[in-house]
Amino acid sequence: MTLSIPFGDNALALSFAGSRHKFLSATCTPDAFSDCLLQLVAASSSEPVPLGVLRLVVAVSDQDQLHGILEQLTKDFPALLCRAEVVVQPPFSGQLQLSAWLVDQAAIANEASSNSSSAALQWLFSASNELVPSNAQVASVFSRQFYDGMTFGHAQGHTPDDLLRAWIYIGNITQGRHDETPYQQVNAARRDVFQEVGIGKGTVGSPFPASTGIGTQGPSLTLGLLSCRTRPGMRLVALENRRQTSAFHYPKEESLIAPLFSRAVAILGGAQAMVFVSGTASIVGAKSVHLGDIEQQTRQTLENIGNLLCARLLSDYDCYPAVSGLESIVSYTVYIKHRKDFALVRAVCAALLPDRAVASFVEADVCRTELLVEIEAIAVMPE
Known part of the structure; x- marks a missing residue:
């Protein structure tokens, strides 16, 4: 079996805080999915430091592929099912795209290690993929997914304060009136569950997790939650772009x-x-x-990301890494609303982002109808 993008050509490994991380991406056809994933797992186990799949994203072209991939995961890779987000976001190269984040096994939280005295960061990820029969059920499904994720985390020794990142893939994200869209329903449910578990503490400036709320085709809702137990001498800090209104302070005309x-x-x-x-x-x-x-939207988006990664902002928290800014990005995902814009968006990203970064480009709707592109990223800044 040959992958259209071999893992070796679209992968990046590096260390952070004493643990090893590897980001990679590949495309394949649905009938080659199991072989592709087997190759990924085999490659990770042969590393000098054994790696485990912390988070797996599978972007598929349609609902039939989604059901097929979920069935294959359930049958052949049950241990990965709770770490896999399977979403209908047609990739721009190939029928199906796998994006994975691997971490050395000692740093992935499990029942054996959650009570250990290890000084390593302890990572935990959980995912839930569900069909949602109607838009009216979006809020209740999200709430259940979130509480299930918190319960799973609690069993591994994680608390709500350890939650640092969420991915929310929302079917029909902008469908309906402004106050009834699935996106607004997710916002309402998120507000309620955060208040219930104490995230944000209800005070101005309290940190909320980073998040992506993005569209997926069809009546589904997928939630991925990432948490990390830090070690002494390390801390979680929420960053805000001074040129943007904090999302949690948006006026009602922008988000009800x-x-x-x-x-x-x-x-x-x-x-x-x-x-x-x-x-x-x-x-x-x-x-x-x-x-x-679309070109200027892409450039503005990357400028906004650069503002979050700049040395000046990090210095406010007494952090002075050797590398900062866009050059520190190791992995990013680009969500493009219209397929016709792919070549231009990719060209802008190639010009402004580092060649070594592992990139994914998929077709997806954005939470505001006028926005044509959305980008998320992970950056690592070494000592």
Whole structure:
């Protein structure tokens, strides 16, 4: 079996805070999915430091592929099912795309290690993929998924304070009236569950997790939750872009219910940082800008991301890494609303983002109808 993008040519391995991380991406056909995933698992186990799949994203072309992939995961890779987000976001190269984040096994939280005294960061990820029969059920499904994720985390020794990142893939994201769209329903449910478990603590400036709320085709809702137990000398910090209104302070005309997420969340320690940048778009203040201009929207989006990764912002938290800015990005995903814009968006990203970064480009709707592109990223800044 030959992959259209071999893992070796679209993979990046590096260390952070004493643990090894590897980001990779590949495309294949649905009938080659199991072989592709077997190759990934085999490659990870042969590493000098054994790696495990922390998070797996499978972008498929249609609902039939989604059902088929979920069946294959259930049958052949049951241990990965709770770590896999399977979404209908047609990739721009190939029928099916796998994006994976691997971490050395000692750093992945499990029942055996959650009570250990290890000084390593302890990572935990969980995912839930569900069909939603009607838009009216979006809020209840999201709430159940979130509480299930919190219960799973609690069993591994994680608390709500350890939650640093969420991915929310929302079917029919902008369908309906402004106050009834699935996106607004998710915002309402998120507000309620965050209040219930104490995330944000209800005070101005309290940190919320980083987040991506993005469209997926068909009546489904997928939620991925990433948490990390830090070690002494390291801390989680929420970052905000000074040129943007914080999302949790959006006025009602932009979002009837403000989405409770931070622009980015960073793990900081001395002169090193790992930054999780939320889904970011062409927004200045609270307003969408460069309407109808895909190139300028892409450039503005990357400028916004750069503002979150700049040395000056990190210095406010007494963190002074050797590398910062867009050059520190190791993995990013680009969500493009219209397929016709793919070549131009990819060209802008290639010009402004590092060649070594593992990139994924998929077709997806964005939470505002006028926005044409959204980008999320992970950056690692070494000492």
